[in-house]
Amino acid sequence: MRQRMEPVHFGLLMLLAFCLPLSTSAISVTALLILLCWLIEGNFREKLREIGSNPLGLAILVYAGVLLIGLCWTDSFADGVAVVRKQWKIFLAPVLLTTVRWDRRWWYVAAFIAGVTATMLVVAADYFDLLQVVGLSAEQLSFHTETVQLQYVPMLALAIYVLLHQVLWGRKNGWQWWGLLLFPALLMMHLFYTRGRAGQVVFFALMALLLFQYYRRNILKAYLVIALVFPMVFIAAYRFSPVFQSRIEAALQDIQTIDDNPDTSVGVRLHYWKISWRMIKDSPWIGVGTGDFSRTYLAINNALSPNIAPTNNPHNQYVFATAQLGVLGLLSMLGLFFAHFYQAGRITDGWERIRFAFPVFFMVIMCFESYLNLVGSGFLFSLMSALLFKRPPLRQSVEVPAGSSVPLREVQPEIVLAGKGSALSLLPASKPEAGVPGA
Secondary structure (H helix, E strand, O other), X not given: OHHHHHHHHHHHHHHHHHHOOOOHHHHHHHHHHHHHHHHHHOOHHHHHHHHHHOHHHHHHHHHHHHHHHHHHXXXXXXXXXXXXXXXXXXXXXXXXXXXXXXXXXXXXXXXXHHHHHHHHHXXXXXXXXXXXXXXXXXXXXXXXXXXXXXXXXHHHHHHHHHHHHHHHHOOOOOHHHHHXXXXXXXXHHHHOOXXXXXXXXXXXXXXXXXXXXXXXXXXXXXXXXXXXXXXXXXXXHHHHOHHHHHHHHHHHHHHHOOOOOOOOHHHHHHXXXXXXXXXXXXXXXXXXXOOOHHHHHHHHHHHHOOOOOOOXXXXXXXXXXXXXXXXHHHHHHHHHHHHHHHHHOOOOOOOHHHHHHHHHHHHHHOOOOOOOOOHHHHHHHHHHHHHHHXXXXXXXXXXXXXXXXXXXXXXXXXXXXXXXXXXXXXXXOOOOOOOOOOO
């Protein structure tokens, strides 16, 4: 059954990676099919063993447990169950951890970058009114501006980082290297023609991290490059991109007029955090309970500022977790990223830098939105966590008849030779996977 399911799992995972920036409906359907195939495949004892031995799997189980415990003191059990149910995209990570194939990791990453590229083409066509030429619109394609702002632009920044990582450490030559260089340059130009400020902020954060990783033995040089290049990029984007310029000016205008007009993009976020902070002060250790954020926020908001509409999302994952479940909830959420950092450098295969950058990426964007709650970014967290932090296959068992011998030159790294009543372990230094960056 496992052999029959492997190609099905592979195709569904490729589809999931491709659809992450494109369609929330396609993501949900694909994820349900993956879960169904996982259940049909069986072999649960081995799967649970793999989940339990991986810090990521344990961290997600703790996170889920805290959400369930929070139901004990919520005022609305039904709302709490609804909140837990919406987190299924995060809970799917252990399932994906046992489903992704170690030797196909670059296939999944390539599918994700292909999805980002397809989204870029749709956004660009809509921006230049090319969709109308063929009688289409972004709305007909279920492609809304809000979705682009919130989820696609951060994914675009992550794709740029991965591609530039390949430029620096992928050991490509000739036209392949130039292609890898020109492609992220094109994506960078497009990044500043979109309306996603969170994605643009995390882009600069990832580029700074990339420079520190590249100049890890000369940190001063990294600081100098950042000090020289980043202002030039910002000024060029501000000068040549009317979208980027208008968004920066709008943010500055919101800050300057926040006392007179708090009902702006920046103003309402600061207001959300202010009301949420009142909730945190009232119950700092265990919060208001799973699912009780909206109800408690509404009561405080009506008392302090009834003219500003209430919300069920403070647009900050840290604030949301702390208000809902207190310090307990915040620590359980941070535990997800601690598990990432803990494993980042423990698997030496050339992916160490990407493993470190991924939790940094999420921890930055969560300052501006509750990205673990959104469909696309939630599944991005689960899928990328699974393929980046899946443990490599350490051993393969090969039965050898008693009295026979196998030439050492034919033995692959990390193979156990098992004879009758005895075992010989050959564990030479493992080779990096072919095609892996830094290999």
